[in-house]
Structure formats: structure tokens, C-alpha cells
Amino acid sequence: MDLLKWLEENWERILPYVLVLLGIAVTVFIALFVKALMRRSLGRRMPKHAYSPLEKLVYYGLIVVGVIYSLKPLGLNLTGLLMAGGVLGIVIGFASQAVVSNLLGGLFIYIERPMKIGDPVEIEGVGGEVLDISVLSTRIRTWDGYVVRLPNSRVFNAHITNYAAIPARRIDFAVSIAYGSDIPAAREAIMGALRSHPLVLENPEPEVYVEELGDSAIVLRVRAWAPTKVWFPVKKELVELVYRTLVERGFEIPFPQMDVHLK
């Protein structure tokens, strides 16, 4: 009876606190609901290390805004608080512009997926294998073994050549034979060498043609396709194989030369 009487007498004083508690409870409920919704949709599609900070940002952002508004019944001057928050936000915003830009870049990379870990790529002149795509940066191990870190904002805006996105890649090199050589025989010898290699694709067909009648030699262009995964090892083998084949068949691979006529 005393409690009821006390409540009746102090209700007006208690009410704001009740409203604050209710507001905070509703805020937490909404934040949890949004978090669950995000986990169901984005959480399954995004990698954990990218999703986790995003979820925290949204969750705590909602809590902070909700708590500030919930404190209104206590007569706190929210305008001042929000203004202070706004100013602080601007300061932090300027300070963390690069971080946010990289974060968004990373997010867009995850959504667009122009590459994945392990892909051979070339980004802004940096060629190598993708080691890691994190929230802020992408790390690439270059062909000569160095690890290069590229900020995600630059990666997202850069031209990305992903060599793994295609099943086959062309091998292309030139080989010279001496003037006077039997061109069809040389072509046939090279084609035979290409066809003997198990990893040179039958389709698209390899091709050999005269590219140029050079100063010192007839330049033949050799083109063949190999599975992307093994492109470089096959290329190394083919250049040597073609050279060996031509030498074995008696074709001369000439040095640069010049005839000088004296009068």
C-alpha cells in the first residue's frame, strides 16, 4: 500500500526515467533485429573479416543514436550533444577519410568480386598473385616474390587484369630463320613441336606465320594457347622446344647482320 501511495505521489518524477528505460529497451531491440537481418542477408555473402566490422558499426551506431534520443525525457539538451557529436564527426571524418575510402573500396571489391585469393592479377602495374583481400587493403605477392600492399580505394578504381578469369591464355613469341630457308618446312616443324606438347590446346589451334621480312632474318610469329593455370611453365618450355626443333631440322637462326659494300 505504501509503494502504491509512493508511486502515486512521485509518478511525475518517475515517468521520464521509465520512458528512458523503455526507449533504451526499444533501441536495443531494433539494433538486435537489424543485426539479425544483416547476418541473414549480408553475413552469408561477405567474408567474415569484412562483415564483422560492418555489423559492429551499424549495431553500435544504432545504439548510440537510440540512447541519445531516449535521454530526451530527462531534459538533456540534445542539440548541444548532437552538435558536439556532429563537430566530432566532421573532425573524425576528415581524419579518417582515407580509412573510410579504403573500407568502402574493400566493401565494393567484395560485392563486385573482380578477383579472389590466389588469382594471378595485374593492378596498377603490380603483377602477381593475390595473397589477401582485407577490409582496408589488398596484398599481392609479385612474380619476383615481394609482397605489395595496395589500399582498397586504389584497387577499386584501378584497371584490374585478372588472368584467372579466363580458362585459356595465348602464348606469343617470335622466332627468326635465315633468308633462303624453306618457310613451309619451318612452319611445319614448329607446328609439330607445338602439337607434341600435351598442354598446348588443340582448340584454339596454334598458328605460325611470317610476321616480317626483317633486316637479317625471316621473322616467324608463333601463337599457341595453354590453360591459364600452366601458361607460364608451358611458355618457357615452348620457346626452348621450338628452338631445339629448328636446330635439329637444320634451320639456321641468324645473328643480326649487315652487308657493307665499299666502293
Add this chain to the structure above:
Amino acid sequence: MVWKRVNVGEELELGRVRIRNEGGILRYGDGYSSGEVILEGPVDLRPARPIGVPQPVASGILIRLEKPAVLRDGEEFWVRTPYEVVLYTEDSMIARLSPFEVKFALYGNLIGGKICRLHTSPLLRGPEEGLEGLAKIEVEAQGTVFLKELVLPGDILLFYRGDQVFYEVLRLEERPRGLRVTTTGRAPIRGAIQVERRSLLKKSKDFLTEVS
């Protein structure tokens, strides 16, 4: 069940594959790779899908017919198919070799196509025994179909009876987008033993006939 076994002191030739078990050392090769392993006791062989030699680059098998054929609905035909051979002992995989010449081709375009192991075969009206594997194909079409080549999935089931290796029965279906080969999981002949799909050798991924 063991498909083939090479005991100590024995030699085996299977197309390009050469295996010599000298007792204490095992020598093997297929022209694409070769090796020597210290081994006391016999070595076992089993057929494997033809997508691992010399490197696992293919995701399908392309059978090109020597001559194109016009086929009718309900018709059945056979083609010769490639396979590979896995050398293993009780709990260790030793090597993966190819009894046949290996070639690959791109099926489809350069963006959405796939790399396939290429093999050329005549069209057979019945199972003619030989070193190569055999696949039976059942035609399901509206009328007739013009066939130059078949693209089979890389994860095909393999069977054997005696020395002969078989693929599971395949169905050639006419679809709005063109011809498509589907697998049935059925053995093509009675008494054929299915090559185990799961790895006997848990430590070695290469032993699996699947290629990731």
C-alpha cells in the same frame, strides 16, 4: 578389389605406362613423368578419371568422333574413352600416369568455356575390347541429331571388368540449347565393378579421381 597388381620381379606395360617392380625399388613412367620409389612388396593399379596428367587442368572430357554421325532417338552407340592409372599401395599413393597420349582443348568460348581432355574415337555399334576405355551412350532426341563431339563431365564414374575399363552409361539429350550429355550412374555391362569414388588414401588428395 584390385584392378591390376605388379608383384616383385614383374613388369607391366599398359599403353605408354611402364612399371617395373624390382623388389626394393619400383620404377615407373609414361613419357610425361617418371620416377623411382623404394618399395618392398607389390604395387596396385586402378583406373582414374583422365583429368590429372600431366597436370590437373581439365574439368571435362571432350570425345571427338573420327567421322560425324547422324543418330536417331533411342539409338545406342559406344565410343572409346581415355582414363588414367593410379599406382598405390595399401595406404600410399605413388603416381598417376596416362596410358594414352594427352591433349587438351578449349570447349566453348574464351570467357565461359572450359578446358577438356581431348580424345578422338570412332563411333562403335557395340563394346569392342581394347586398351582404351569404353562408354555407352543412349540417344534421346525428337528426331535425329547431328553429332561431331561429346562433352562429358570430369567427375564421371568408372567401372572395370577384367582389363577393360568402362564409363558409366551416358545419355545424349536434345535440349533447346543444343545437345547435352548427362550421366546415369549405371554400369554399361553386367559384372562390372565400380571404381571406388572415395579416397582410400586419406592423406593424398591426388588419389581422388576428382580434381579440384
